[in-house]
Amino acid sequence: MRVTLTAIKADIGSIGGHIRPSASLLKEVERSLQPHLGSDFIDFRLSYTGDDIAILMTHTHGTDNPLIHQIAWDAFKAAADVAKKEGLYGAGQDLLKDAFSGNIRGLGPGIAEMEFEERKSEPFLLFAADKTDPGAFNLPLYLAFCDPMYCSGLLLSPNMFKGFKFEIMDVAYTEGDKVIALFAPEELYDIAALLRDPERYVIKAVYSRTTGEIAAVASTTRLHNIAGKYVGKDDPILLVRAQGSFPATGEILEPYALVPYVGGFMRGSHQGPLMPVKRNSSVSFFDGPPIVSCTAYCVKDGKLSEEADAFDHPFWDYVREIASKKAIELRRQGFYGNAMLPYGELEYGGIVERLKALEGKFEIRH
Numbered sequence: 001m002r003v004t005l006t007a008i009k010a011d012i013g014s015i016g017g018h019i020r021p022s023a024s025l026l027k028e029v030e031r032s033l034q035p036h037l038g039s040d041f042i043d044f045r046l047s048y049t050g051d052d053i054a055i056l057m058t059h060t061h062g063t064d065n066p067l068i069h070q071i072a073w074d075a076f077k078a079a080a081d082v083a084k085k086e087g088l089y090g091a092g093q094d095l096l097k098d099a100f101s102g103n104i105r106g107l108g109p110g111i112a113e114m115e116f117e118e119r120k121s122e123p124f125l126l127f128a129a130d131k132t133d134p135g136a137f138n139l140p141l142y143l144a145f146c147d148p149m150y151c152s153g154l155l156l157s158p159n160m161f162k163g164f165k166f167e168i169m170d171v172a173y174t175e176g177d178k179v180i181a182l183f184a185p186e187e188l189y190d191i192a193a194l195l196r197d198p199e200r201y202v203i204k205a206v207y208s209r210t211t212g213e214i215a216a217v218a219s220t221t222r223l224h225n226i227a228g229k230y231v232g233k234d235d236p237i238l239l240v241r242a243q244g245s246f247p248a249t250g251e252i253l254e255p256y257a258l259v260p261y262v263g264g265f266m267r268g269s270h271q272g273p274l275m276p277v278k279r280n281s282s283v284s285f286f287d288g289p290p291i292v293s294c295t296a297y298c299v300k301d302g303k304l305s306e307e308a309d310a311f312d313h314p315f316w317d318y319v320r321e322i323a324s325k326k327a328i329e330l331r332r333q334g335f336y337g338n339a340m341l342p343y344g345e346l347e348y349g350g351i352v353e354r355l356k357a358l359e360g361k362f363e364i365r366h
């Protein structure tokens, strides 16, 4: 059957700063979603990653469906009210607009959706990150879909020999979606030239060139573009289909062992290693480090299987140790140089006033 996966995440308030949502918030989201289940809205699952709640929905309405978006928006709104009553920090933080007008895009929550004909077996992964921005998925997706050093299927599996199409978005553009399509392997260097700048260019979707089918889709919300000021980090989500003409699950996961430095961390203004964590993990050290969770599912007739926590394994304990070491190492240099993000990212925050005041005190000497 044709099914749509809709993953929507929002920070609607958290305990003790930006740590994690309370159990009552998750309960309220569930309470709000439950009555809408039926033959068209088939199934859903909830999880949190740091202070962001992710709703995964399966349905038959296709992408950008007003009804599905409304159900999710209302659930977040209801839970934000609970967060306000509980006095949680940043209650309703990612719900930047008051009125819903048919689509959740542009209102604050991050969204990743894909519609496809279910395969005989349909394994897929839901990644959710906190204390970082959508560019955090650039390198892991590039390596999993383009690089035979990571994706052995590019050499071993004939249904991947043709490579993949990348849709990359220029997230500095705010008048609409500015997207380029590039093809791996022949345009690898062009793809890399864009992806090297993760605050500006972000992978929106990946497609198989063998079947034309959608392989991956990520949220591309830049909150400061919507709010015009710093209102927390974007904290993206990503859906990836696995196996068959797509990389194997383990090939999609492998790049996360790199723990690349990404933008985010404290006040969304620093660089930190992206630590792969178990589902429903909080953040801690310096409001971080940036974290990413991964839940694996199969979907059949729209019904979700039991979930498997992809980073809940002894191997990733070792990787988490490496991430901790990388975090401590970079934090030793505090505000200096690469430890903090460049001005282009900071200009949505308070440092603008400080620098403006200093500008007036400069004198030109010849």
Ligand code: 13P
Binding pocket: 248
């Ligand atoms: P199994 O024999 O465990 O199913 O492994 C198959 C495989 O191809 C793993 O990538």
Ligand code: 13P
Binding pocket: 011, 018, 050, 051, 090, 093, 130, 131, 231, 232, 233, 234, 235, 265, 266, 267, 268, 287
């Ligand atoms: P969040 O976007 O996760 O709320 O992070 C905000 C922040 O400033 C953390 O220090």
Ligand code: MG
Binding pocket: 011, 014, 017, 018, 051, 090, 093, 232
């Ligand atoms: Mg928060």
Ligand code: MG
Binding pocket: 011, 018, 050, 051, 052, 130, 131, 233, 235
């Ligand atoms: Mg967050």
Ligand code: MG
Binding pocket: 011, 131, 231, 232, 233, 234, 235
């Ligand atoms: Mg955030």
Ligand code: MG
Binding pocket: none
């Ligand atoms: Mg097997």
